[in-house]
Amino acid sequence: MVRKIRACAKCNLCQNQQPLLDEEKRCQIFWVGLSAKLVTTDDERPLSPTTNSGRLICNVEEKCSGIETYRTNLVKCVPLDDHRKLRYPNIREMELCFPNLENEIKELVPRIVFLLGDKVATTINKKFNIKFNGWDEFNYTYKEYNGTYYVPIHHPSYIYVYKRKQIDSYINGISDVISLLM
Secondary structure (H helix, E strand, O other): OHHHHHOOOOOHHHHOOOOOOOOOOOOOEEEEEEEOOOOOOOOOOOOOOOOHHHHHHHHHHHHOOOOOEEEEEEEOOOOEOOOOOEOOOOHHHHHHHHHHHHHHHHHHOOOEEEEEOHHHHHHHHHHHOOOOOOEEOOEEOOEEEOOEEEEEEOOHHHHHHHOHHHHHHHHHHHHHHHHHHO
């Protein structure tokens, strides 16, 4: 699977940087961000612990120890603007890369897929025709699709920037969902 994704050239984003992928492994939980970031070393992975988002995910993983996780992005390559600055991927790029996410889910068979932010949740909603109920504060809801639970949550970077005083509530809300569904 990883070899196939690394060889993907459906859009021109692979010219910016090879697809950013985690280690291929069976897991119980997927974290799905929107797109890759520019890497500075060859051993970086999606939602790296060196980022604010990655650190928050690490805090959740530590609270729920013993659970195997996998980090990925909807768009595996890094979208850059004309000035080589990170930008949001466009709809076409998300569409072209979506089969890679589907293959990851099919191959690695997670029980829970956390969708980080509205753009990722909206894409899953459209592709799988899942109507999400949203969330109330940090009480996250989920929908089951083909034996996997999909859970839209606030993006960790949003929490870090705008809700920093509520980080513990965020972590507890996610860990509550994990406890319920595992």
